[in-house]
Amino acid sequence: MRLLAGVLLTALAAGCAADTAGAARAAERFTAALAAGQAEVACGLLARKTAEKLPGPGQSCAAALRELRLRAGGPVTEVSVWGDEAQVRLEDDTLFLRHFGDGWRVVAAGCVPVRDLPYECEVES
Amino acid sequence: MVAPVRRFKDNALSLVFLVMFLLSLAGQALAGMLDYNERQLVRGGDPVSFGRYVFSSDYAANVAENWQSEYLQFFLFIMVTVWVVQRGSPESKEPGQEGAESDERQLVGRHAAPDSPACARAKGARLWLFSNSLGLVMGLIFLLSWGAQSVAGQSSYNSERLADLRDPVGWGAYVTSPDFWNRSLQNWQSELLAVLSMVVLSIYLRQRGSPESKPVGAPHSATGVQG
Numbered sequence: 030m031r032l033l034a035g036v037l038l039t040a041l042a043a044g045c046a047a048d049t050a051g052a053a054r055a056a057e058r059f060t061a062a063l064a065a066g067q068a069e070v071a072c073g074l075l076a077r078k079t080a081e082k083l084p085g086p087g088q089s090c091a092a093a094l095r096e097l098r099l100r101a102g103g104p105v106t107e108v109s110v111w112g113d114e115a116q117v118r119l120e121d122d123t124l125f126l127r128h129f130g131d132g133w134r135v136v137a138a139g140c141v142p143v144r145d146l147p148y149e150c151e152v153e154s
Numbered sequence: 155m156v157a158p159v160r161r162f163k164d165n166a167l168s169l170v171f172l173v174m175f176l177l178s179l180a181g182q183a184l185a186g187m188l189d190y191n192e193r194q195l196v197r198g199g200d201p202v203s204f205g206r207y208v209f210s211s212d213y214a215a216n217v218a219e220n221w222q223s224e225y226l227q228f229f230l231f232i233m234v235t236v237w238v239v240q241r242g243s244p245e246s247k248e249p250g251q252e253g254a255e256s257d258e259r260q261l262v263g264r265h266a267a268p269d270s271p272a273c274a275r276a277k278g279a280r281l282w283l284f285s286n287s288l289g290l291v292m293g294l295i296f297l298l299s300w301g302a303q304s305v306a307g308q309s310s311y312n313s314e315r316l317a318d319l320r321d322p323v324g325w326g327a328y329v330t331s332p333d334f335w336n337r338s339l340q341n342w343q344s345e346l347l348a349v350l351s352m353v354v355l356s357i358y359l360r361q362r363g364s365p366e367s368k369p370v371g372a373p374h375s376a377t378g379v380q381g
Binding site: 112113115129140 | 197198199200210211212309310312313315316317318319320321322
């Protein structure tokens with residue numbers, strides 16, 4: 030019975046525990062860097078796969094990010110964290126983040142919803 | 155026989171299944187972690203440690219979805235066999251004995267034997283509770299496990315959805331989603347098939363020495379006879 034209770038509590042904890050503040054802070058740092066024109070800093074906050082996919086041939090990540098002219102996004106309005114994945118809604122943008130060993134990083138930005146399908150994002154992995 | 159050895163032998167069936175259960179649970183955790191880390195690699199995430207995986211929603215959902223179906227299977231088996239019989243099956247009562255049966259046959263109230271549990275001599279709610287305790291506990295564990303599956307499953311499902319750049323869903327939307335019902339029904343159908351197989355095959359087939367089988371020489375028509 031103790032084992033059963035343990036597993037049920039683990040299931041509930043696994044279902045409920047969420048670090049929304051960390052994801053929100055990472056999203057705010059990313060949008061603040063974009064708003065300040067610090068594309069290098071913003072690139073440093075991207076997930077490795079996203080940062081690698083972003084630039085075209087011979088282009089740097091920062092140059093590619095500047096070229097996209099992403100919206101500043103505005104203040105955070107809603108944060109959803111499930112496992113290692115997060116969605117941060119801003120007033121004018123939606124970001125997707127993933128938790129890595131060194132903290133939250135942006136996986137996709139400049140995202141617009143598509144009915145019944147994944148978001149279409151200007152930056153994604 | 156030395157007392158500890160005798161105690162071990164007296165409880166060997168429970169202990170054997172407990173050990174096999176724990177080994178399988180650990181094996182599932184290890185295989186699950188390796189599978190999860192493969193998916194993490196594909197999506198560009200960091201691999202997780204064994205300790206972290208066993209507290210993840212992915213593992214919890216996989217464990218709970220199997221538990222709920224096993225407890226549902228036994229709950230249904232216990233309850234349905236009160237009222238429904240199968241001629242020739244050792245898993246069934248004799249035809250004509252359907253129902254909760256008389257106090258005399260069930261050894262309750264004034265028919266309780268000297269070594270009957272104290273609750274069998276009780277009256278009213280206490281007797282009712284004890285008389286139905288096996289079904290109630292199995293049913294309760296089923297509901298708790300199914301509830302845990304819904305919570306952990308929602309978390310795991312939403313994690314996948316976010317990784318696919320999709321909006322997460324609420325609990326109400328999850329428990330009406332194809333994912334939840336696919337996970338539930340794929341387990342239920344296999345459990346129900348296993349019970350059906352046991353009820354029907356045990357009419358005609360035998361396993362010498364097993365109390366789950368009729369004695370080898372028992373006729374196919376003998377019902378409720380165990381070896």
